[in-house]
Amino acid sequence: MAYDPYYIGGGGPTIQHQHYNYDTGINTLFISGLPDDVKPREIHNLFRRRPGFDSCQLNHQSAIAALQSLNGVRFDPETGASLHIELARSNSRRKRGPAGGPYVVIDKRQKTKTGAQEISSDDGDEDHNEQYENDDASSKKGDIANTMSGDTAVDSDGAGVATDEHTEKTIDVGDHACSTLFIANLGPNCTEDELKQVLSLYPGFNMLKLCARSGMPVAFADFEKVEQAAEAMQSLQESSLPSSDRGGMHIEYARSKMRKR
DNA sequence: AGCACA
16 A cells, blocks of 8 residues: 655654545544554553544544544654554444443453453543653553454554444344343343443333343343344344353343333 | 243
8 A cells, every 4th residue: 555655753743634535424544553562542542632532433523633633643752653544444333332431342352361351431641741652551550452442443464444344324123123122141140230231321221120030040121212222232242241151142132022110 | 042021
């Protein structure tokens, strides 16, 4: 890929007004020039103060602004490595808690040795300076690494596209759709509260019923509308709760809608 | 594959 020559130098960001067509509606940035050992949280720190930054997503305008202000920025003072940022070819579609805050992330990845990290937004504002080149991310404690999966946002091989996901907005509701969900494959230690906590992140969530009576617990989660149930199902499918000692949850539409009251 | 409450 032909990189335009870009600014490498000390000091702040260089506004390199490339001959870009920003009129694409794309709000995902493709970032290359990152060192191999870049950590997700470093990227986070880079963007966290950019208006419109949304965990890993920005709206279009903000993405352009972030692009322009960060493009060419020296990322690693040691090596002089600088960022090269362009619009991604298509938007990434993060799987994330809807409507929820920026860092509502259900980590669907396999467990790492670090185990259960958090979700916390860790707004530790250690340094308030706007100078990212001093943003020595690697020395801070706290970990928001789980907020980015790294597969999409940071493609450090520099070859890939920034996204692999399709962009359809419509979520198909399917056949035996029901606004109540049936949830199985919960661990034996799953609690109603824990599950409720997760489900509450989804719009339209009504109530939860956990049945542990025979063997492994199963749960019924009621939503306002089928579309909302579908959304939650799609997004939570196969994800594991912290309490889980097995694979992810199996979620289906319940056979019948939960009784009111 | 496992679907209750009334």
